[in-house]
Structures are given as structure tokens and as C-alpha cells.
Amino acid sequence: MTDEVLVTHEDGIATITINRPDQRNAVNRAVSYGVCAAVDELDARDDLRVGILTGAGGTFCAGMDLKAFLRGEVTRVEGRGILGIAMTPPKKPLIAAVEGYALAGGFEAVLACDLLVAARDAKFGLPEAKRGLAAAAGGLLRLPRLLPPRIALELALTGEMVTAGRLDRYGLVNALVEPGEALAEAKRLARKIIANAPMSVAASKRVMVEQQDWTLEEMFARQAEITGHLLASEDAREGATAFAEKRVPEWKGR
Structure with a gap:
């Protein structure tokens, strides 16, 4: 450097x-x-x-x-x-x-x-x-x-x-x-x-950058390819649990 x-x-x-x-x-x-x-x-x-x-x-x-x-x-x-x-x-x-x-x-x-x-x-x-x-x-x-x-x-x-x-x-x-x-x-x-989940941030940025060139017919399928894994992630469960328990989430990035 x-x-x-x-x-x-x-x-x-x-x-x-x-x-x-x-x-x-x-x-x-x-x-x-x-x-x-x-x-x-x-x-x-x-x-x-x-x-x-x-x-x-x-x-x-x-x-x-x-x-x-x-x-x-x-x-x-x-x-x-x-x-x-x-x-x-x-x-x-x-x-x-x-x-x-x-x-x-x-x-x-x-x-x-x-x-x-x-x-x-x-x-x-x-x-x-x-x-x-x-x-x-x-x-x-x-x-x-x-x-x-x-x-x-x-x-x-x-x-x-x-x-x-x-x-x-x-x-x-x-x-x-x-x-x-x-x-x-x-x-x-x-x-x-x-403060937010790292995988959610990464997926959100990627969708918002790449979607500019997507057609109307393909946009939701293309989005699902990038964000679909989030719902089943450990961080998704941690986010819901932390909300219910009124505490700060401890993100794992997985």
C-alpha cells in the first residue's frame, strides 16, 4: 500500500x-x-x-x-x-x-x-x-x-x-x-x-444495482435467485428472535 x-x-x-x-x-x-x-x-x-x-x-x-x-x-x-x-x-x-x-x-x-x-x-x-x-x-x-x-x-x-x-x-x-x-x-x-444483517445488505445492494437492466418478465425470478436464501438463513431466525426478545441481533452472516 x-x-x-x-x-x-x-x-x-x-x-x-x-x-x-x-x-x-x-x-x-x-x-x-x-x-x-x-x-x-x-x-x-x-x-x-x-x-x-x-x-x-x-x-x-x-x-x-x-x-x-x-x-x-x-x-x-x-x-x-x-x-x-x-x-x-x-x-x-x-x-x-x-x-x-x-x-x-x-x-x-x-x-x-x-x-x-x-x-x-x-x-x-x-x-x-x-x-x-x-x-x-x-x-x-x-x-x-x-x-x-x-x-x-x-x-x-x-x-x-x-x-x-x-x-x-x-x-x-x-x-x-x-x-x-x-x-x-x-x-x-x-x-x-x-447494524443490519450482512447477507441482507449484500443481497439488497446486488439486486438494486443489477435490476436496472432486468425486464419486467424476469425481474422477480432474478431477484429470487439473489435473495431466496435469506428466508432460510440463521440470520433470519436471529432477526425475528431478537425482535421478539427486544434485544440487539447477533449476526452470523449465514
């Missing part, structure tokens, strides 16, 4: 911090592969339940390091895109905690996350058109699914920044907080997820 990506594990939460504040946390090869490795560890370890992606020094991520790009450095993970999540997001929930700027690949990383906590003064944008590029790390694909199409098109075509408040009005932000509070609020949100 590179020192340009800091990772901490605490109470089931993996906090992944892009640590290049002097470069506004711009993404070079080391950052992409470092975040990718941390996300893979999140998925691989049973004791880790939720990931948080954030940036050091009051900025989330300014996108691809253009100086590294000009040097010929590949700033994406082969076959997986920027930060290793653009094309292959983790199976477990990933929360973006955004302070300052989330631009270009930084905004696209936010869109690859499942939930977003943003400071009120945070700013987002896809300025690729201003640089002769395109937001091909997921921005052009995910943004129209998450925002009204004309608003998504406006952001892609103008390359202008948009405030967290405006994105909140369109439903993209889960929690809008005071500056400096994004990470703390993301951890509170993570703890709410961790």
Missing part, C-alpha cells in the same frame, strides 16, 4: 483516504492501485462491512493527475478504471465522504460509490470537455441514471461545477453537512448499515 492512500479499519468500517493534499488528491497510478487494493480488501474480509472513500486536506479528489498523464503514466487500473472502482465497484457498500472539490475522475469515483455525504460548500463537476477529453470513467454512463437527464447533460457539456446543495435538491446526496463533518457523518451512516 502506498502512503498516497491511507487505510484504517475500525468497527467494521474501512476508511480509505486519498492522501495527496498538495496535489488536490489528483489521481496518479499509485493512488488508483492503492484505492483498488483497499477496496479489494474490504470485499475479501468478513470483519469489514462498509467502506468510506474520502480525501485528505479538505479536498476529495480533483480527478486525474494531468501532469502524470502528460508523462505517460497510466492513472487507471487495467480492466477496472480509475481507482479500480469505475468499472468494478465493490460488492459491499461504499460511501463517498466529500469535502471541497470532487471533479472529473473524482466526481466519477463519487458516482461509483453507493451513498454520498457532502459538505455544504463542496463542489462537483465533469470538466473533461474543457480539456479535450470525455468523462469516460463512468460519468457519462452513471450521471444520467442518477440525475434528471437534462441536468446530467448540462454538467457534461458545459464542464461547469455544481454545488452540493444543487445535487442535494436532485436527490444525489444522502446527507448534506457542515464543512469538516463529512467523514464523521459518513461513519454514522456506515454504523447504521453495519
Whole structure:
């Protein structure tokens, strides 16, 4: 793991911090592969339940390091895109905690996350058109699914920044907080997820991500393939028993 990506594990939460504040946390090869490795560890370890992606020094991520790009450095993970999540997001929930700027690949990383906590003064944008590029790390694909199409098109075509408040009005932000509070609020949100059964969380995320491409005729059958095992699980019995006994469930993940 590179020192340009800091990772901490605490109470089931993996906090992944892009640590290049002097470069506004711009993404070079080391950052992409470092975040990718941390996300893979999140998925691989049973004791880790939720990931948080954030940036050091009051900025989330300014996108691809253009100086590294000009040097010929590949700033994406082969076959997986920027930060290793653009094309292959983790199976477990990933929360973006955004302070300052989330631009270009930084905004696209936010869109690859499942939930977003943003400071009120945070700013987002896809300025690729201003640089002769395109937001091909997921921005052009995910943004129209998450925002009204004309608003998504406006952001892609103008390359202008948009405030967290405006994105909140369109439903993209889960929690809008005071500056400096994004990470703390993301951890509170993570703890709410961790309180629930791990298999239920995993199945719920998978259905909600994959169902976008299901037809009406197949959707319930496809859902049953993913969620059918839950009813017979130990955790289902534990959830019902804990409710009846008015206590906190002790999840086994099976």
C-alpha cells in the first residue's frame, strides 16, 4: 500500500483516504492501485462491512493527475478504471465522504460509490470537455441514471461545477453537512448499515444495482435467485428472535 492512500479499519468500517493534499488528491497510478487494493480488501474480509472513500486536506479528489498523464503514466487500473472502482465497484457498500472539490475522475469515483455525504460548500463537476477529453470513467454512463437527464447533460457539456446543495435538491446526496463533518457523518451512516444483517445488505445492494437492466418478465425470478436464501438463513431466525426478545441481533452472516 502506498502512503498516497491511507487505510484504517475500525468497527467494521474501512476508511480509505486519498492522501495527496498538495496535489488536490489528483489521481496518479499509485493512488488508483492503492484505492483498488483497499477496496479489494474490504470485499475479501468478513470483519469489514462498509467502506468510506474520502480525501485528505479538505479536498476529495480533483480527478486525474494531468501532469502524470502528460508523462505517460497510466492513472487507471487495467480492466477496472480509475481507482479500480469505475468499472468494478465493490460488492459491499461504499460511501463517498466529500469535502471541497470532487471533479472529473473524482466526481466519477463519487458516482461509483453507493451513498454520498457532502459538505455544504463542496463542489462537483465533469470538466473533461474543457480539456479535450470525455468523462469516460463512468460519468457519462452513471450521471444520467442518477440525475434528471437534462441536468446530467448540462454538467457534461458545459464542464461547469455544481454545488452540493444543487445535487442535494436532485436527490444525489444522502446527507448534506457542515464543512469538516463529512467523514464523521459518513461513519454514522456506515454504523447504521453495519447494524443490519450482512447477507441482507449484500443481497439488497446486488439486486438494486443489477435490476436496472432486468425486464419486467424476469425481474422477480432474478431477484429470487439473489435473495431466496435469506428466508432460510440463521440470520433470519436471529432477526425475528431478537425482535421478539427486544434485544440487539447477533449476526452470523449465514
